[in-house]
Amino acid sequence: GAGVSQSPSNKVTEKGKDVELRCDPISGHTALYWYRQSLGQGLEFLIYFQGNSAPDKSGLPSDRFSAERTGGSVSTLTIQRTQQEDSAVYLCASSLQGAPEEQYFGPGTRLTVT
Amino acid sequence: ILNVEQSPQSLHVQEGDSTNFTCSFPSSNFYALHWYRWETAKSPEALFVMTLNGDEKKKGRISATLNTKEGYSYLYIKGSQPEDSATYLCAPNAGGTSYGKLTFGQGTILTVHP
Numbered sequence: 108g109a110g111v112s113q114s115p116s117n118k119v120t121e122k123g124k125d126v127e128l129r130c131d132p133i134s135g136h137t138a139l140y141w142y143r144q145s146l147g148q149g150l151e152f153l154i155y156f157q158g159n160s161a162p163d164k165s166g167l168p169s170d171r172f173s174a175e176r177t178g179g180s181v182s183t184l185t186i187q188r189t190q191q192e193d194s195a196v197y198l199c200a201s202s203l204q205g206a207p208e209e210q211y212f213g214p215g216t217r218l219t220v221t
Numbered sequence: 222i223l224n225v226e227q228s229p230q231s232l233h234v235q236e237g238d239s240t241n242f243t244c245s246f247p248s249s250n251f252y253a254l255h256w257y258r259w260e261t262a263k264s265p266e267a268l269f270v271m272t273l274n275g276d277e278k279k280k281g282r283i284s285a286t287l288n289t290k291e292g293y294s295y296l297y298i299k300g301s302q303p304e305d306s307a308t309y310l311c312a313p314n315a316g317g318t319s320y321g322k323l324t325f326g327q328g329t330i331l332t333v334h335p
Contacts, residue, residue, distance in 0.1 A: 142325075150265070151325075163319070163322060166322065209269075209270050210265075211267070212266070213264060
């Protein structure tokens with residue numbers, strides 16, 4: 108079946124612009140996660156959605172970052188007023204029932220802020 | 222914030238060699254420990270999710286053990302093959318309100334030479 112998909116695969120934006128990154132999880136997966144990997148850094152947790160529960164936003168680095176998940180499926184990560192330090196690969200993952208199940212990762216979106 | 226350490230940072234082995242890596246994590250408030258393999262230009266792929274002290278899991282030539290009391294996990298690869306070349310990541314889940322959040326280590330980069 109179809110895996111996790113993300114779009115766009117690459118995004119180049121100017122500093123100060125807003126960007127939206129999209130994630131389509133595996134159909135039927137109730138949990139969805141966002142991570143990022145900055146150059147030379149490890150994978151960093153951003154946010155976790157589980158069913159209808161309030162999301163765990165504890166990893167969002169600043170209030171310029173927000174995410175929503177509509178209808179329990181597609182998720183959008185929005186970065187407002189992008190900064191150069193936001194340049195990273197943004198990965199989305201989903202799992203069937205939520206923690207601690209194994210997560211299925213998408214191919215990522217490479218964001219470059221110039 | 223969980224302090225997750227993986228060692229060694231990188232490893233070069235010959236085809237056919239067996240090898241192992243270590244993941245250390247705080248033993249308090251443990252919920253689960255994940256291992257992922259991340260090949261270049263691909264998405265991270267789940268290997269194991271382990272929850273119980275003394276757990277041993279196996280998938281083909283790869284196996285893992287877990288010691289939650291002392292806070293470490295070992296990943297073993299028997300008879301390494303070039304296709305095993307990848308970054309191997311461990312990530313514990315803490316309990317409580319952070320149970321959905323994975324904290325990834327920096328990874329062990331394995332290169333298997335033919």
